[in-house]
Amino acid sequence: xxxxxxxxxxxxxxxxRVWLFTMKIFLISDFFILTAVVQPIIFASIAFxxxxxxxxxxxxxxxxxxxxxxxxxxxxxxxxxGGGGAIAWQRWEGTLELLVxxxxxxxxxxxxxxxGTATFGFYSMIATLAxxxxxxxxxxxxxxxxxxxxxxxxxxxxxxxxxxxxxTTFVLYRHANALSNLLEYPVWIATGMIVPLAxxxxxxxxxxxxxxxxxxxxxxxxxxxxxxxxxxxxxxNLVLALVYYVLARRILVYVMEKARRxxxxxxx
Amino acid sequence: xxxxxxxxxxxxxHPGSLRANWRVFWHGGRISYAALFNWxxxxxxxxxxxxxxxxxILFFAALGSYATGMDPxxxxxxxxxxxxxxxxxxxxxxxxxxxxxxxxxxxxxxxxASRAALFGGRFIPFxxxxxxxxxxxxxxxxxxxxxxxxxxxxxxxxxxxxxTAFSCSAIGAVQGGLSLRLRDGLFGxxxxxxxxxxxxxxxxxLSALPEWMQVVSQVLPFTHGLEAVRQAIDGAGLAEVxxxxxxxxxxxLCYAVAAFxxxxxxxxxxxxxxxxxxx
Numbered sequence: 422x423x424x425x426x427x428x429x430x431x432x433x434x435x436x437x438r439v440w441l442f443t444m445k446i447f448l449i450s451d452f453f454i455l456t457a458v459v460q461p462i463i464f465a466s467i468a469f470x471x472x473x474x475x476x477x478x479x480x481x482x483x484x485x486x487x488x489x490x491x492x493x494x495x496x497x498x499x500x501x502x503g504g505g506g507a508i509a510w511q512r513w514e515g516t517l518e519l520l521v522x523x524x525x526x527x528x529x530x531x532x533x534x535x536x537g538t539a540t541f542g543f544y545s546m547i548a549t550l551a552x553x554x555x556x557x558x559x560x561x562x563x564x565x566x567x568x569x570x571x572x573x574x575x576x577x578x579x580x581x582x583x584x585x586x587x588x589t590t591f592v593l594y595r596h597a598n599a600l601s602n603l604l605e606y607p608v609w610i611a612t613g614m615i616v617p618l619a620x621x622x623x624x625x626x627x628x629x630x631x632x633x634x635x636x637x638x639x640x641x642x643x644x645x646x647x648x649x650x651x652x653x654x655x656x657x658n659l660v661l662a663l664v665y666y667v668l669a670r671r672i673l674v675y676v677m678e679k680a681r682r683x684x685x686x687x688x689x
Numbered sequence: 690x691x692x693x694x695x696x697x698x699x700x701x702x703h704p705g706s707l708r709a710n711w712r713v714f715w716h717g718g719r720i721s722y723a724a725l726f727n728w729x730x731x732x733x734x735x736x737x738x739x740x741x742x743x744x745x746i747l748f749f750a751a752l753g754s755y756a757t758g759m760d761p762x763x764x765x766x767x768x769x770x771x772x773x774x775x776x777x778x779x780x781x782x783x784x785x786x787x788x789x790x791x792x793x794x795x796x797x798x799x800x801x802a803s804r805a806a807l808f809g810g811r812f813i814p815f816x817x818x819x820x821x822x823x824x825x826x827x828x829x830x831x832x833x834x835x836x837x838x839x840x841x842x843x844x845x846x847x848x849x850x851x852x853t854a855f856s857c858s859a860i861g862a863v864q865g866g867l868s869l870r871l872r873d874g875l876f877g878x879x880x881x882x883x884x885x886x887x888x889x890x891x892x893x894x895l896s897a898l899p900e901w902m903q904v905v906s907q908v909l910p911f912t913h914g915l916e917a918v919r920q921a922i923d924g925a926g927l928a929e930v931x932x933x934x935x936x937x938x939x940x941x942l943c944y945a946v947a948a949f950x951x952x953x954x955x956x957x958x959x960x961x962x963x964x965x966x967x968x
């Protein structure tokens with residue numbers, strides 16, 4: 422019993438250390454500063470101007486709707502590029518073999534890395550909210566303020582685990598960055614981040630349900646400007662996080678076994 | 690024992706001759722595209738330069754028409770033209786900066802080749818590339834988002850597009866020149882592409898922007914070219930949009946000249962400080 426507890430504690434330590442380390446690395450990365458701060462501010466400005474032309478198309482809290490949506494777009498971009506390239510970067514930097522060969526489970530290292538990526542992505546939410554308040558006079562208020570931390574935590578967890586799934590699948594494709602370039606806009610569309618899903622073709626609905634960013638933005642928006650507490654969205658974030666983790670772990674085991682068998686672990 | 694006589698090497702053209710400059714311009718440009726443009730391979734080109742623009746156009750058409758109630762075609766046209774800047778800006782950044790990254794910069798700079806020919810030749814593939822991507826964007830807009838124009842204005846649209854693709858490549862060349870000194874050249878390239886979306890009337894009509902942003906938009910490449918395309922699509926003739934096209938060409942030329950002198954200045958500075966291939 423004591424050894425099992427010690428093992429869990431050690432696993433958690435790996436995840437938290439890697440999580441912190443990833444955040445520190447991203448803080449000095451030009452690319453991720455651009456993705457998590459600069460790009461969301463530019464997209465938020467575009468959205469603010471457009472909604473201003475249209476005269477608050479999304480209702481009374483249009484600016485907050487736009488700020489949260491564009492912030493979440495930044496979170497997705499960071500997760501996509503950071504998670505999608507996670508294993509590939511370790512390969513280029515020559516640390517993949519060391520991490521895979523270490524006594525600790527590699528999936529925990531990867532989980533810490535992608536959770537760190539998703540957490541870093543939430544800078545974009547702060548950036549777009551601050552931008553909206555300072556430059557566009559956006560009122561900052563939440564209908565369910567106590568639910569906001571819970572919604573954020575669920576969204577980080579969901580997106581972090583989705584990043585892990587991206588990392589394990591993208592590694593099968595030689596040009597992971599190209600896939601990341603491709604998938605940025607479609608997920609912004611399909612998850613209703615800034616344009617309500619009700620206005621898009623009906624066949625996008627089922628696709629959006631299995632994408633965790635849909636529920637992430639729904640949870641945060643629900644807590645901030647929703648009419649009811651976003652319990653369903655928070656629950657869906659957690660359920661999908663679990664499903665994604667199981668899938669990611671299975672794929673990771675397969676990929677790693679194949680790479681070891683073919684001796685291609687360090688070959689890009 | 691007799692010694693085999695080696696054939697005398699061919700006498701190359703004088704580095705300053707027109708023939709040599711043409712070879713550097715034409716063949717050098719093509720070779721640099723194949724060697725330095727990281728996205729030239731179909732497995733990157735298709736998702737990045739065709740896939741991403743597809744969804745960019747659809748995204749802004751959906752967002753724009755939802756937020757403003759305007760015709761999706763307005764956003765489709767803006768973004769179909771804007772995607773040509775991706776090829777020009779990213780491509781030219783890579784075409785210059787990757788020389789340093791791949792370690793070929795010292796060899797290039799040690800050669801007696803004309804810098805103008807060397808530099809100018811790199812524009813052509815990216816202008817053609819930008820036009821192809823934009824043509825694809827227009828086709829998508831035509832099929833899905835109701836973009837329509839009179840075939841009689843096609844010539845003017847193409848002329849405006851060629852000039853716009855050139856000016857975008859020119860600002861990309863400036864960024865490429867800067868990348869000879871910067872650690873991460875693509876940061877600036879990404880920033881430029883995003884700024885075009887905000888400042889140049891791609892999604893937001895210029896009249897809806899604050900005054901200072903309108904002033905900035907006038908000195909950026911792309912703004913006048915896009916306006917010329919929009920007016921030509923609305924039926925304007927060369928007499929009406931000729932001024933816009935000429936302004937776009939002038940701005941592009943200014944950036945191209947700035948890029949050339951920046952390249953020369955950084956080249957000399959790199960010689961002086963022994964930083965030619967430092968990363």
